[in-house]
Amino acid sequence: xxxxxxxxxxxxxxxxxxxxxxxxxxxxxxxxxxxxxxxxxxxxxxxxxxxxxxxxxxxxxxxxxxxxxxxxxxxxxxxxxxxxxxxxxxxxxxxxxxxxxxxxxxxxxxxxxxxxxxxxxxxxxxxxxxxxxxxxxxxxxxxxxxxxxxxxxxxxxxxxxxxxxxxxxxxxxxxxxxxxxxxxxxxxxxxxxxxx
Amino acid sequence: xxxxxxxxxxxxxxxxxxxxxxxxxxxxxxxxxxxxxxxxxxxxxxxxxxxxxxxxxxxxxxxxxxxxxxxxxxxxxxxxxxxxxxxxxxxxxxxxxxxxxxxxxxxxxxxxxxxxxxxxxxxxxxxxxxxxxxxxxxxxxxxxxxxxxxxxxxxxxxxxxxxxxxxxxxxxxxxxxxxxxxxxxxxxxxxxxxxxxxxxxxxxxxxxxxxxxxxxxxxxxxxxxxxxxxxxxxxxxxxxxxxxxxxxxxxxxxxxxxxxxxxxxxxxxxxxxxxxxxxxxxxxxx
Numbered sequence: 001x002x003x004x005x006x007x008x009x010x011x012x013x014x015x016x017x018x019x020x021x022x023x024x025x026x027x028x029x030x031x032x033x034x035x036x037x038x039x040x041x042x043x044x045x046x047x048x049x050x051x052x053x054x055x056x057x058x059x060x061x062x063x064x065x066x067x068x069x070x071x072x073x074x075x076x077x078x079x080x081x082x083x084x085x086x087x088x089x090x091x092x093x094x095x096x097x098x099x100x101x102x103x104x105x106x107x108x109x110x111x112x113x114x115x116x117x118x119x120x121x122x123x124x125x126x127x128x129x130x131x132x133x134x135x136x137x138x139x140x141x142x143x144x145x146x147x148x149x150x151x152x153x154x155x156x157x158x159x160x161x162x163x164x165x166x167x168x169x170x171x172x173x174x175x176x177x178x179x180x181x182x183x184x185x186x187x188x189x190x191x192x193x194x195x196x
Numbered sequence: 197x198x199x200x201x202x203x204x205x206x207x208x209x210x211x212x213x214x215x216x217x218x219x220x221x222x223x224x225x226x227x228x229x230x231x232x233x234x235x236x237x238x239x240x241x242x243x244x245x246x247x248x249x250x251x252x253x254x255x256x257x258x259x260x261x262x263x264x265x266x267x268x269x270x271x272x273x274x275x276x277x278x279x280x281x282x283x284x285x286x287x288x289x290x291x292x293x294x295x296x297x298x299x300x301x302x303x304x305x306x307x308x309x310x311x312x313x314x315x316x317x318x319x320x321x322x323x324x325x326x327x328x329x330x331x332x333x334x335x336x337x338x339x340x341x342x343x344x345x346x347x348x349x350x351x352x353x354x355x356x357x358x359x360x361x362x363x364x365x366x367x368x369x370x371x372x373x374x375x376x377x378x379x380x381x382x383x384x385x386x387x388x389x390x391x392x393x394x395x396x397x398x399x400x401x402x403x404x405x406x407x408x409x410x411x412x413x414x415x416x417x418x419x420x421x422x423x424x425x426x427x428x429x430x431x432x433x434x435x436x437x438x439x440x441x442x443x444x445x446x447x448x449x450x451x452x453x454x455x456x457x458x459x460x461x462x463x464x465x466x467x468x469x470x471x472x473x474x475x476x477x478x479x480x481x482x
Contacts, residue, residue: 036238
């Protein structure tokens with residue numbers, strides 16, 4: 001390890017210890033060759049990215065998209081500008097990957113969801129685990145999967161990535177009011193679907 | 197679940213949603229982390245933003261320099277409504293004329309309809325342009341010489357009278373041009389960047405000093421025209437070569453009026469020169 005990478009790593013660790021917004025520091029450290037900083041970043045955000053895709057497509061596709069997003073992060077590290085917006089940047093990449101996937105899916109033959117077990121929600125518990133909680137969760141995931149694409153994406157960016165309305169608007173290139181409407185309609189449908 | 201209202205039932209949904217968190221497989225994690233480690237081991241790619249910016253600025257500078265060094269288009273210098281093609285088309289007329297028709301001295305040219313018809317259009321156009329410029333400059337009297345040659349005067353009235361198309365009929369202009377051609381006083385029009393096509397007799401070398409590709413000679417006066425200057429040689433009079441500077445590139449139009457040579461450059465400047473007593477007289481009319 002060179003002096004540069006050591007100092008970059010030390011900077012990243014100091015930033016983490018400070019407890020502030022340190023995604024930027026980790027990314028900068030990784031850009032300077034500190035691989036451990038990327039592992040830190042990955043551990044923090046891998047679940048959000050993965051579930052962002054998993055709620056919108058079959059598991060195998062979600063894994064492909066998840067992999068694609070992180071490879072783009074790795075390759076695009078030199079273009080990253082540390083301005084305290086790592087998560088919006090990360091989910092902007094995810095949004096583009098998702099959009100590309102939707103486009104290519106439109107060109108592929110449609111597979112009936114009933115005939116493809118891979119398209120069922122991934123957290124569908126088996127009959128032996130079907131507690132009430134799991135049944136409700138399964139129902140919630142199914143309702144999310146049935147939402148219109150734009151509403152579903154806005155909801156997941158809010159819930160998984162924790163983005164603000166303005167950030168969701170920026171990531172999806174939509175007006176903030178439009179994002180608010182999408183979230184409102186999505187929640188109405190989920191509430192209606194979950195009510196007994 | 198997050199919603200602007202943050203209703204209790206929404207919080208219940210949020211809790212339910214957060215109760216189970218799917219994570220990617222360990223194998224997938226390993227693949228991504230291995231790719232990240234490989235990339236970190238390589239030096240980061242050079243950022244191209246600044247070199248691209250410098251390159252764009254250099255290209256823009258080069259474009260400006262080239263633009264400044266490129267000669268102005270002759271189209272910009274033409275009168276409104278007169279395109280380059282239109283003008284060239286008229287100049288093409290004498291080029292198509294057979295050399296035999298103009299091989300002899302101008303004075304010996306046959307004054308026939310076939311010979312004069314096309315050169316007349318060139319001469320008429322050039323003459324009208326000069327007359328218009330002279331009229332605008334208020335120098336009509338200077339151009340119209342006091343001693344009009346008999347043969348020209350007999351054939352037609354003065355240039356000042358005839359150069360007003362509103363007053364002169366087409367027949368009169370044509371008859372005067374016929375007389376001009378017959379007397380060797382036809383208008384000569386030369387364009388730079390185009391090989392001038394004149395009769396062989398008119399293309400005699402001006403002098404050894406003239407290296408320009410375009411030169412004309414008529415009535416003992418030879419002109420050497422290049423992009424920067426016009427040299428006027430008078431074989432019968434002045435030993436000295438008169439040099440007029442050109443500031444623009446475009447059309448040079450020449451006319452003889454008595455012993456004066458009227459030179460119109462690019463519709464912008466007009467000179468009248470003559471050699472008298474082995475000395476050049478130069479009048480800048482505009």
